[in-house]
Amino acid sequence: MNIEAKKSRLFALYDKYAELARPFFASAVCEKGCADCCTSVGRVDIVTLEGMIILKQLKSLDAAVQKEVQKRLKQNRKTKRESKFARCAFLLADNSCMIYPVRPFSCRRLYSIQRCGTTGPTVHRQAWEAAEQVQLAIRQLDSSGCMGHMSYILQLLSDARFLKFYVTDQLSPQNIPNFAANLGISANRPARPLTPP
Numbered sequence: 711m712n713i714e715a716k717k718s719r720l721f722a723l724y725d726k727y728a729e730l731a732r733p734f735f736a737s738a739v740c741e742k743g744c745a746d747c748c749t750s751v752g753r754v755d756i757v758t759l760e761g762m763i764i765l766k767q768l769k770s771l772d773a774a775v776q777k778e779v780q781k782r783l784k785q786n787r788k789t790k791r792e793s794k795f796a797r798c799a800f801l802l803a804d805n806s807c808m809i810y811p812v813r814p815f816s817c818r819r820l821y822s823i824q825r826c827g828t829t830g831p832t833v834h835r836q837a838w839e840a841a842e843q844v845q846l847a848i849r850q851l852d853s854s855g856c857m858g859h860m861s862y863i864l865q866l867l868s869d870a871r872f873l874k875f876y877v878t879d880q881l882s883p884q885n886i887p888n889f890a891a892n893l894g895i896s897a898n899r900p901a902r903p904l905t906p907p
């Protein structure tokens with residue numbers, strides 16, 4: 711399946727989750743401007759396929775905005791290396807999302823029935839389980855890629871060598887650069903089992 715077909719399947723999976731979670735979202739207190747999930751309590755991990763979509767959207771923005779986002783992504787990487795939560799590079803000053811139509815599944819699955827504050831979201835178990843299943847399906851769909859924090863995945867996709875491995879389906883745990891592996895980035899396709907001696 712080519713990348714464009716995979717993108718269509720990805721949005722179908724987003725829709726599937728929205729349908730599954732609709733009864734639970736009904737009791738969510740989330741609203742525009744509430745953004746703890748984008749600043750202090752969120753973990754915005756994405757798969758490479760989502761990174762391709764987000765990068766395309768980023769390139770459609772004004773050059774000055776792109777430059778500012780790249781600066782923030784660099785800051786995000788530094789903050790993550792210090793094991794702290796980072797304010798998302800795409801969060802606008804009014805706490806709205808700059809890339810809302812193409813936000814990744816990590817953001818789409820999030821909701822809470824109580825304001826998050828600093829304690830994190832309160833969700834229904836069934837919704838969490840459904841989200842885990844959909845996340846797994848997304849990783850299987852993007853089997854030639856990997857998953858990790860958005861700021862790192864976007865950086866990796868800007869590396870021509872990595873991009874070639876990805877689009878030609880040659881990415882394996884061994885081909886993930888050392889710096890990335892040390893930052894919790896993992897291949898979506900599990901490593902081949904070792905052959906017994």
Ligand code: SF4
Pocket residue numbers: 739740741744745746747748820821822824825826827831
């Ligand atoms: S998940 Fe939490 S922080 Fe995010 S919008 Fe909902 S209540 Fe607000």
Ligand code: SF4
Pocket residue numbers: 747748752754798799800801802806807808809810813814817
């Ligand atoms: S991509 Fe958008 S919704 Fe997701 S964390 Fe960033 S600002 Fe929030």
